[in-house]
Amino acid sequence: MNSTEGTSHTGFHAGSSSVRDETRAAAEVARRRVRIMPATSYPTLPRPEPVAVPAVRLALKSDGAVRGLLDGAWWPRSRDLLSELPALTAVLDPLWGRITRVAVNPTYWPAIPRKVPVDGRIVKVGWFAAEIDPHKLLLLSYGIGRWDLLIIPPETGAESAARLMAAASDHDGLPLTASALIAAEEGPHGVAPTGAPLGPDKVGEPRVKIA
Incomplete structure (x- = not known):
């Protein structure tokens, strides 16, 4: 009885050791694959276009x-x-x-x-x-x-x-x-009243360059 139990106990440990060895081997293979795996190439996102600043009048x-x-x-x-x-x-x-x-x-x-x-x-x-x-x-x-x-x-x-x-x-x-x-x-x-607010459709550009 004792001998059988001892054999079973030994066999259990031996099997567990084999499983751990296989797990380590599989993990090592996976690590090697990760090291040699080429980097994934992602498309470059377009940069936002700069907002044009209106010229100073x-x-x-x-x-x-x-x-x-x-x-x-x-x-x-x-x-x-x-x-x-x-x-x-x-x-x-x-x-x-x-x-x-x-x-x-x-x-x-x-x-x-x-x-x-x-x-x-x-x-x-x-x-x-x-x-x-x-x-x-x-x-x-x-x-x-x-x-x-x-x-x-x-x-x-x-x-x-x-x-x-x-x-x-x-x-x-x-x-x-x-x-x-x-x-x-x-x-x-007749210039527009100086106290009136600026309307988006009421602004023009003068044909005057910086002197």
Whole structure:
């Protein structure tokens, strides 16, 4: 009885050892197959196309021109400074030096952010109700100086905007203030009300290049 039990017990262990050996061998074969298996090639996903940024509508006086009261004109597409200023300063930085501060009159701007992110840095924004013409944008360039732009109301028609841009960037023109230029254009031609919101179908492009 004892001998039979011993034999059965020995046989059980021997069988178990054989099963473990076969399992190890199968696992080793599987590992080798995994090592030599070629990498699966997945199709490359198309990269998203970059979103085109609308060109800045801007006209500047040429170098060497008498500055007068204005250095040019800017025709923003909306009254949202947070979205409009980054594109403007990106264009002006290589021309005038890095723009560090901007100031406006709050009359025609519903919200004025204190800071605007531009290319990984911050441009500070301020406002002055009495010191700045309601239709003018004041820019301060790092180590260079101050620049003044006529702000053409966003809802202005293309023809009126082109005339205002030409007048503000003409070094031989009359030294009119920003508001005087707007008033002169409103008289004979009739510019849209400066307080009206910008409509998506009311914006045109002036045929004016940066001077």
